[in-house]
Amino acid sequence: MQEGYYWYNKSVVKAFDKEGNLHKLYRLKVNDDLSMSYSKPRNGYSQLDVKDMMSWAELVNSKQDYINDLEQNALNLIQDKLDKYSSYTPIIPVSTGKDSMTVLHLVRQLFPSAKAIFNNTSLDCAEVYRMAKTISNCQIMSPKQGFYQYIKEYNKIPTPTMRFCCGMYKSNVMTSQLDKNMKYLLFMGMRNSESAKRKDYTDEVVNPEWGQTNWMGILPICKWADLDVWLYMLSRNIVINDKYKKGYSRVGCAIACPYYTKSVWVLDEYYYPEMRKRWLDILRTYFINNKKWAALNCTIEDFLQKGWNGYGIYRDKPTEEVIDQMQQYTGITDRETVMKYFNNTCSKCGKKLKKDEIALSMKFFNNNTFYCYDCLSEGMGLSKKELKETAKNFKNNGCVLF
Numbered sequence: 001m002q003e004g005y006y007w008y009n010k011s012v013v014k015a016f017d018k019e020g021n022l023h024k025l026y027r028l029k030v031n032d033d034l035s036m037s038y039s040k041p042r043n044g045y046s047q048l049d050v051k052d053m054m055s056w057a058e059l060v061n062s063k064q065d066y067i068n069d070l071e072q073n074a075l076n077l078i079q080d081k082l083d084k085y086s087s088y089t090p091i092i093p094v095s096t097g098k099d100s101m102t103v104l105h106l107v108r109q110l111f112p113s114a115k116a117i118f119n120n121t122s123l124d125c126a127e128v129y130r131m132a133k134t135i136s137n138c139q140i141m142s143p144k145q146g147f148y149q150y151i152k153e154y155n156k157i158p159t160p161t162m163r164f165c166c167g168m169y170k171s172n173v174m175t176s177q178l179d180k181n182m183k184y185l186l187f188m189g190m191r192n193s194e195s196a197k198r199k200d201y202t203d204e205v206v207n208p209e210w211g212q213t214n215w216m217g218i219l220p221i222c223k224w225a226d227l228d229v230w231l232y233m234l235s236r237n238i239v240i241n242d243k244y245k246k247g248y249s250r251v252g253c254a255i256a257c258p259y260y261t262k263s264v265w266v267l268d269e270y271y272y273p274e275m276r277k278r279w280l281d282i283l284r285t286y287f288i289n290n291k292k293w294a295a296l297n298c299t300i301e302d303f304l305q306k307g308w309n310g311y312g313i314y315r316d317k318p319t320e321e322v323i324d325q326m327q328q329y330t331g332i333t334d335r336e337t338v339m340k341y342f343n344n345t346c347s348k349c350g351k352k353l354k355k356d357e358i359a360l361s362m363k364f365f366n367n368n369t370f371y372c373y374d375c376l377s378e379g380m381g382l383s384k385k386e387l388k389e390t391a392k393n394f395k396n397n398g399c400v401l402f
């Protein structure tokens with residue numbers, strides 16, 4: 001496909017015709033094993049030769065008035081806010097993504113000395129860091145402990161329902177290091193069309209996660225559509241992060257974000273094979289160390305392919321393959337013992353049990369009764385903390401049950 005004519009957006013390759021109408025041309029499908037195929041669905045898809053297409057350059061040209069209006073409206077809004085909050089210091093948080101780069105370009109037309117701040121998530125890839133370093137007057141703020149050290153220390157991985165990393169790394173690195181008593185006017189790139197959560201944002205926003213501060217957030221492009229941002233960037237030659245050119249729709253939090261799916265993983269596999277391998281190794285080790293076969297009823301391969309960023313247990317009951325693999329990896333000699341880890345509940349309160357609760361019950365009793373930490377604690381007169389400590393000691397001493 002000839003560069004400068006096609007748009008790739010949400011798994012669909014699109015192009016504009018000479019009249020400026022957007023057409024869908026191909027749908028890209030990524031399979032679970034990350035193999036890919038194209039299709040051309042009959043409904044809603046067009047046949048369009050490149051000679052009948054409008055190039056990006058022609059499109060930008062034909063939309064000059066529209067783009068100028070967009071810009072002027074945004075500049076007016078920024079000027080109004082600078083006047084309204086004249087005692088505030090403007091700053092521009094940048095991620096190197098398209099929206100924040102656009103806001104940076106707009107704000108600095110009116111306030112050239114506005115400082116940019118790059119929030120280092122510790123999860124970004126080389127393109128992002130390289131670009132952050134080229135932005136003038138840009139302070140890079142880094143976390144005290146990076147994501148990879150953190151998950152190692154706390155034996156955690158992010159999942160869609162427990163994405164602790166968003167809170168810790170996405171913007172909190174910056175917001176936790178900015179002076180809460182200073183009056184800051186933060187010009188940000190959030191847009192209504194990005195998500196349901198953001199659809200009602202107006203041009204002023206105070207993020208509750210900031211806590212007690214004197215900061216005001218301003219969203220100069222909150223009404224812009226995706227395409228508006230691209231047209232503006234192309235028309236003003238704003239630097240575009242190379243990750244977009246590789247097919248990514250987001251540039252932040254590379255590899256480990258549980259919100260990414262296989263259409264991103266296929267790119268990761270191609271462009272960042274070492275980073276992706278490192279992440280898969282971490283997931284594999286996590287799975288094995290925590291005997292996740294039993295909690296999720298899946299194999300290591302299921303977990304790496306789609307289980308790790310799923311929303312809960314993989315299947316209701318384990319397959320033979322899952323049980324066999326758990327036995328093989330854990331070194332538990334008899335299969336009957338392995339079976340006890342699956343779908344086991346507390347003999348007293350009926351709660352679903354975790355693997356250490358099952359293992360402790362086997363150590364303490366030899367009568368096929370199993371208890372949760374609470375019931376164990378009550379029955380044995382030990383605190384939960386002591387029980388967890390005991391489980392840890394067994395594991396450290398090489399007991400295969402834990």
Ligand SMILES: [Zn+2]
Pocket residue numbers: 346347348349350351371372373374375376
């Ligand atoms: Zn119980």
